[in-house]
Amino acid sequence: MKLYGKYIAMLFKSQMQYRASFWLLTLGQFLVPFSVFAGLYFLFERFGQIRGWEFQEVALCFSIIHMSYALSECFARGFDSFSTLVGNGDFDRVLVRPRSTVLQVLGSKFEFSRVGKLAQSLFVLGWAISQLVMDWSMLKVLVLLFMIVSGVCIFTGIFILAATMCFWTVQGLEIANIFTDGGREMAQYPLNIYQKWVVRFFTFIIPFGCVNYLPLLYLLGKSTGNDLPYMLAPLAGIAFLVPCLLMWSHGVRHYRSTGS
Amino acid sequence: MKAYLSVFRLRLTNGMQYRTAALAGVATQFFWGFIIIMVFEAFYSGAATELPISLKQLITYVWLQQAFLAFVMLWFRDNELFQLITTGNIAYELCRPSGIYGLWFAKLLAQRLASALLRCFPILLVALFLPEPYRMPLPLDPAAFLLFLSALLFGLLMIVSLSMLMYISVFVTLSPAGSLLMFGVIGEFLAGMVIPVPLMPEWLQRIVYVLPFRWTADFPFRVYSGHITKEEALIGIGIQLVWLFVLVAMGKMAMAKALRNVVVNGG
Numbered sequence: 001m002k003l004y005g006k007y008i009a010m011l012f013k014s015q016m017q018y019r020a021s022f023w024l025l026t027l028g029q030f031l032v033p034f035s036v037f038a039g040l041y042f043l044f045e046r047f048g049q050i051r052g053w054e055f056q057e058v059a060l061c062f063s064i065i066h067m068s069y070a071l072s073e074c075f076a077r078g079f080d081s082f083s084t085l086v087g088n089g090d091f092d093r094v095l096v097r098p099r100s101t102v103l104q105v106l107g108s109k110f111e112f113s114r115v116g117k118l119a120q121s122l123f124v125l126g127w128a129i130s131q132l133v134m135d136w137s138m139l140k141v142l143v144l145l146f147m148i149v150s151g152v153c154i155f156t157g158i159f160i161l162a163a164t165m166c167f168w169t170v171q172g173l174e175i176a177n178i179f180t181d182g183g184r185e186m187a188q189y190p191l192n193i194y195q196k197w198v199v200r201f202f203t204f205i206i207p208f209g210c211v212n213y214l215p216l217l218y219l220l221g222k223s224t225g226n227d228l229p230y231m232l233a234p235l236a237g238i239a240f241l242v243p244c245l246l247m248w249s250h251g252v253r254h255y256r257s258t259g260s
Numbered sequence: 261m262k263a264y265l266s267v268f269r270l271r272l273t274n275g276m277q278y279r280t281a282a283l284a285g286v287a288t289q290f291f292w293g294f295i296i297i298m299v300f301e302a303f304y305s306g307a308a309t310e311l312p313i314s315l316k317q318l319i320t321y322v323w324l325q326q327a328f329l330a331f332v333m334l335w336f337r338d339n340e341l342f343q344l345i346t347t348g349n350i351a352y353e354l355c356r357p358s359g360i361y362g363l364w365f366a367k368l369l370a371q372r373l374a375s376a377l378l379r380c381f382p383i384l385l386v387a388l389f390l391p392e393p394y395r396m397p398l399p400l401d402p403a404a405f406l407l408f409l410s411a412l413l414f415g416l417l418m419i420v421s422l423s424m425l426m427y428i429s430v431f432v433t434l435s436p437a438g439s440l441l442m443f444g445v446i447g448e449f450l451a452g453m454v455i456p457v458p459l460m461p462e463w464l465q466r467i468v469y470v471l472p473f474r475w476t477a478d479f480p481f482r483v484y485s486g487h488i489t490k491e492e493a494l495i496g497i498g499i500q501l502v503w504l505f506v507l508v509a510m511g512k513m514a515m516a517k518a519l520r521n522v523v524v525n526g527g
Contacts, residue, residue, distance in 0.1 A: 028445065043455055046311075047304075050303050181288075189299055194298050194302075198295075
């Protein structure tokens, strides 16, 4: 953990060398989800609601998934650009060091400019919470934090899976974007507006629905029956990380260097 | 002219090599298209008032947007050109006996064309045969289709000339990432890539209509779906031509000015 802190401090210093470019990039990163949010706002201005969901509720949903995505892009960027590490043989160096591979790859990249995205989603979250009339309790705040952690775990898990594929394909696979970008795009609306097959896939296989939709039902007081399963749904996201890490260690054993 | 043509042809065959990447892109775009259509379906199912565009026309809009993404994305980045500028290798380009504007224009055009040619046919073909709520209808009649094709073509030329302006701006800023990302995001929003132009509020539509961005994406798609009538489409194509002329002239002027001040810092 201390080592990871050092990795991050190092990367922070190196990225701050280009200060103007850094701030512009951060601003740009702020604008990307902002334009999506503006689109959402205009749609709600015209339609009023979507399958019984109000704008503020969808905004809450939106901010949680975007925040998780921004955080995991910050932390797990090393896995996202892992194909270059394999492609030019640099992964050999990682293997000979006496620390875990996951930690080293996590520490190899850290995108501070994603703070822009994070700021945007924090802003939306704050706004949505201030607009919604609901009675907050300690428990609800905890569930909210839990949801974000769970989302970060899912996205990181997908990044790791995509990186694991590189052990066999060497080249990066664009197909994983379906689940990262596509998953984010999809999960910014409550899951129940989609067709059955989408709902099933994203609840039981890749549990995006457990990150925001199910616990949101509890937070907004829309759940029926026992609250406990709704509160604990984000656990599924954390559990998702386990098979991904297993796949990773399986992949590392199969790694064959490309040389350099 | 012949030099430009051969650059164009080279780039086109080069771009056509990446077939697996294109396949992955097609899969992603399908998923994307489905998600967007389902969202709109949900919105439309609860709509109380009369809407400015029908769901069927909207579905056409979405599929065309996915199929011709390479034609309408402002942010289609060519790192090679950026590196030429930031590393100083631009000096080689300047030694060539052909105009640099035309050369780059041909390069960018071919790149987009190759990417779109690989992707659009599978997407369109499947979209035409999908089960009913998602199916993309055929164009109303051959004339509308021809109008759509020409609008799309001029839109493509326009977007290349717009992106040329972005590349030229790198001569001044030298750091491509930040400023171009912002330009790209705003431009794409105004082109109707995030939400279709007809669904935007009144005041925003007024802004969108005076800017060039919507002519590259929104206009051809709505010609196809018949949301824009044939007479209007003909006038629209005229406006596209005027814009194209203005943008190319601006680009050439800016390029000449930037090149006069260019400082090559070693190589």
